[in-house]
Amino acid sequence: MTINFDEVAVGDAIPSYTAAPITRTQLVRYAGASGDFNPLHHDETFARMIGMDNVIVHGMFIMGIAGEAITSWIDNKYLRKFSVHFLSMTQTVNLDDFENTKGRATITVRGKVIEKYEENGEKRIRCDIIAQDAQGSRKLTGFFVAALP
Amino acid sequence: MADKSKLGMEFPLYSIKVAENKIVEFAAAVEQKEDTDHIKEIYRDVEAAKNAGYENIPIPPTFPTSFAFWTGGGLLATIKAVGADLNKLLHSEEEYEYYAPICAGDVITRKMKVVDMYDRGRPGRKGWHVQVTILETELINQRGELVLKARTTFMER
Numbered sequence: 001m002t003i004n005f006d007e008v009a010v011g012d013a014i015p016s017y018t019a020a021p022i023t024r025t026q027l028v029r030y031a032g033a034s035g036d037f038n039p040l041h042h043d044e045t046f047a048r049m050i051g052m053d054n055v056i057v058h059g060m061f062i063m064g065i066a067g068e069a070i071t072s073w074i075d076n077k078y079l080r081k082f083s084v085h086f087l088s089m090t091q092t093v094n095l096d097d098f099e100n101t102k103g104r105a106t107i108t109v110r111g112k113v114i115e116k117y118e119e120n121g122e123k124r125i126r127c128d129i130i131a132q133d134a135q136g137s138r139k140l141t142g143f144f145v146a147a148l149p
Numbered sequence: 150m151a152d153k154s155k156l157g158m159e160f161p162l163y164s165i166k167v168a169e170n171k172i173v174e175f176a177a178a179v180e181q182k183e184d185t186d187h188i189k190e191i192y193r194d195v196e197a198a199k200n201a202g203y204e205n206i207p208i209p210p211t212f213p214t215s216f217a218f219w220t221g222g223g224l225l226a227t228i229k230a231v232g233a234d235l236n237k238l239l240h241s242e243e244e245y246e247y248y249a250p251i252c253a254g255d256v257i258t259r260k261m262k263v264v265d266m267y268d269r270g271r272p273g274r275k276g277w278h279v280q281v282t283i284l285e286t287e288l289i290n291q292r293g294e295l296v297l298k299a300r301t302t303f304m305e306r
């Protein structure tokens with residue numbers, strides 16, 4: 001399924017994308033995949049040493065989820081730019097208290113088309129995106145630019 | 150706090166071959182899949198990738214972050230090179246500009262540079278004063294083409 005430039009209008013929402021509650025095991029998997037072994041993301045003793053209660057999710061993992069949200073809608077070869085600001089830290093779900101902690105670990109990405117234009121001989125769209133947890137806390141905001149057929 | 154004399158510093162060049170199984174692993178991580186057979190087809194099947202218009206299995210949009218982590222000693226060496234303190238580090242912004250696809254088998258050379266360093270907030274006030282460092286990375290493929298530019302902003306609180 002390919003989205004065409006002509007089918008998209010300014011103001012259109014991009015399909016929202018909700019990720020599974022993030023577990024510590026997924027942080028380990030992300031660390032190994034990306035090579036980001038900052039102990040803040042897997043070693044609670046380090047987190048406590050720098051004044052945090054718990055390990056936190058890699059910001060780049062949240063951006064990775066946002067990337068999934070985007071490329072579930074458009075092919076990644078159409079991406080031209082992807083830019084985010086990280087706004088707050090994300091904690092993982094506690095497996096021994098799943099129901100009470102899943103909200104803080106469940107990320108939903110939403111976005112909206114804000115501009116349609118031509119650049120470098122391509123038909124491009126610019127979309128704002130935001131990632132929030134299920135409690136409404138904002139994790140990142142940003143935008144992407146895509147060139148559509 | 151980062152050492153401001155490092156402003157403008159260029160890191161040594163490093164080249165790395167994009168491994169197919171590293172793409173699979175990365176896609177499984179960001180798609181939160183236990184089973185790599187469940188990730189998007191273009192990230193695990195060369196034919197599907199070719200049918201979708203790529204020369205080989207493409208990378209996910211944020212995979213470029215790994216080029217800095219898997220070369221030159223990774224995070225700790227990079228932090229040390231700019232004199233920053235891991236205990237105070239926060240990643241605050243990330244930006245990618247995509248010029249051409251990066252696929253499995255490509256040999257990517259990483260060209261990273263410290264492009265900005267500045268203080269934000271009022272010195273001496275705890276929590277109100279942070280030091281910002283911005284790294285810019287160009288990724289160049291085996292044909293000498295600039296395929297991606299990344300801009301990473303981190304703060305020390």
